[in-house]
Amino acid sequence: MLNLMLILAGCGLVIMAFHVLIRWSLRAPRIVEQSTPEAVGLEYSEKLIPGANGKRLFAWFIPAPGAGKAPALAVLHGWGGNAETMLPLAGPLHRAGYALLFIDARSHGRSDIDTFSSMPRFAEDLDHALHWLKRQPDVDPERIGIAGHSVGAAAALLAASRRDDLAAVVCIAAFAHPRTVMRRLLASWRVPYVPFGWYILQYVQHVIGRRFDDIAPLNTIGRLRCPVLLVHGSEDATVPVAEAQALYARHRGAADRLLVVKGSHDSYDDLERQIGGLTGFLAEAMNRQMAH
Numbered sequence: 001m002l003n004l005m006l007i008l009a010g011c012g013l014v015i016m017a018f019h020v021l022i023r024w025s026l027r028a029p030r031i032v033e034q035s036t037p038e039a040v041g042l043e044y045s046e047k048l049i050p051g052a053n054g055k056r057l058f059a060w061f062i063p064a065p066g067a068g069k070a071p072a073l074a075v076l077h078g079w080g081g082n083a084e085t086m087l088p089l090a091g092p093l094h095r096a097g098y099a100l101l102f103i104d105a106r107s108h109g110r111s112d113i114d115t116f117s118s119m120p121r122f123a124e125d126l127d128h129a130l131h132w133l134k135r136q137p138d139v140d141p142e143r144i145g146i147a148g149h150s151v152g153a154a155a156a157l158l159a160a161s162r163r164d165d166l167a168a169v170v171c172i173a174a175f176a177h178p179r180t181v182m183r184r185l186l187a188s189w190r191v192p193y194v195p196f197g198w199y200i201l202q203y204v205q206h207v208i209g210r211r212f213d214d215i216a217p218l219n220t221i222g223r224l225r226c227p228v229l230l231v232h233g234s235e236d237a238t239v240p241v242a243e244a245q246a247l248y249a250r251h252r253g254a255a256d257r258l259l260v261v262k263g264s265h266d267s268y269d270d271l272e273r274q275i276g277g278l279t280g281f282l283a284e285a286m287n288r289q290m291a292h
Helices: 002-026 083-095 119-134 151-161 178-188 193-208 217-223 241-250 275-291
Strands: 045-050 056-062 070-076 099-103 139-149 168-172 228-233 257-261
Touching: 002 193, 045 119, 056 083, 056 119, 070 083, 070 119, 070 151, 070 275, 083 099, 083 139, 083 275, 099 119, 119 139, 119 151, 119 193, 139 151, 139 275, 151 168, 151 217, 168 275, 178 193, 217 241, 228 241, 228 275, 241 257, 257 275
Parallel strands: 070 099, 070 139, 139 168, 168 228, 228 257
Antiparallel strands: 045 056, 056 099
């Protein structure tokens, strides 16, 4: 009996250690911003937005260039990123007349640290950012959209799938399904799917409290009530462009767009030249919202 108890205790310790290793391996790197919107010639103010679990979200708020109530966008980075990584969008969107809220997800940038990061938690952070943005006196609450990159793009789709008050969603380098992304990552680490990879996927779903199928962009995009623009790099090796095409096929309304630009997962050499496609999509979506 003692030997059996020792064996069971030993197995329990091994499983606990494996869980710690999984969390450590999948944690998001925390990188603090080194620049500000001032570096691209924009006035801004720093904000601390109340978030979930009593945590605060760090953000840059860039007011619109004109007077009166302006359309606005909440902008969210990807895994391990921060508000600074999305700054290349600030200038063109500001010139197009938008108020902008660039946020750090929990445990990223200068936001408060939480127990873990996940795509559903990114979506929660977007919800809190939208709540704050709608209350600003110079923002038109009827003309608000969200934009995200990678995990932030998937979170934008998840958040938008639960709302009916958004004018538009812009997804940059969105993946189709978290299970596919995780399996690619584990394969790149040479982790055999059986038994370890399969167990890791089950454990991650347990930790985040959501099934991958329930939060997969391939499924959430079909529940959107607003137009969506999918922007994807033609040389993206992290998330193949075929995944953007699959997402587009799931939500191919008259107002939806797929914009494939030259670039990788994190670098878009051609986006500046094609920024008109992004701002044009947003203008149409915002005008359509006003007409309603």
